[in-house]
Amino acid sequence: MRKRRAFVLLGIAFSMAVGIGCETSKNQLLATSESQVKLRSIQTRAFDTTDKEKTLRTVIATLQDLSFVIDKADAILGTVSATKLDKYALRMTVTVRKRNESQMLVRANAQYQLTAVEDPEPYQQFFAAFSKAMFLTAHNVD
Numbered sequence: 001m002r003k004r005r006a007f008v009l010l011g012i013a014f015s016m017a018v019g020i021g022c023e024t025s026k027n028q029l030l031a032t033s034e035s036q037v038k039l040r041s042i043q044t045r046a047f048d049t050t051d052k053e054k055t056l057r058t059v060i061a062t063l064q065d066l067s068f069v070i071d072k073a074d075a076i077l078g079t080v081s082a083t084k085l086d087k088y089a090l091r092m093t094v095t096v097r098k099r100n101e102s103q104m105l106v107r108a109n110a111q112y113q114l115t116a117v118e119d120p121e122p123y124q125q126f127f128a129a130f131s132k133a134m135f136l137t138a139h140n141v142d
Helices: 002-043 052-065 120-138
Strands: 044-047 069-074 079-085 089-098 104-112
Touching: 002 044, 002 104, 002 120, 044 120, 052 069, 052 079, 052 089, 052 104, 052 120, 089 120, 104 120
Parallel strands: none
Antiparallel strands: 044 104, 069 079, 079 089, 089 104
16 A cells, blocks of 8 residues: 555656646747747848849848858859858858749848857848848849
């Protein structure tokens, strides 16, 4: 009887621990998901164009204007990777893809070494310059 009671108490303790662990994991997952959504909103912009090639050329020109060196560009995948060497080696990969019938989605992903950049500043700099370049390109201003 005593062993059975100990076994039942052990089972209850285990169930409580698992329940608490699940709740903690759920809270961590929700916090992570929330921060990922926020980061993605900083990294992504939609532009009113259907010309993927012109958009990619504008991405390359913008990155070069911001002192990045282009490492790789792939028109088929719609990606451009570049590195900026100043205080740190900042690597940025920009992806261009069709959003709908009238827009392209541009997403920038920045890293210092292997750590994702969550600070909005590099993304804001890129998109401010890129938006101006897209406007000038759309209006054929050189």
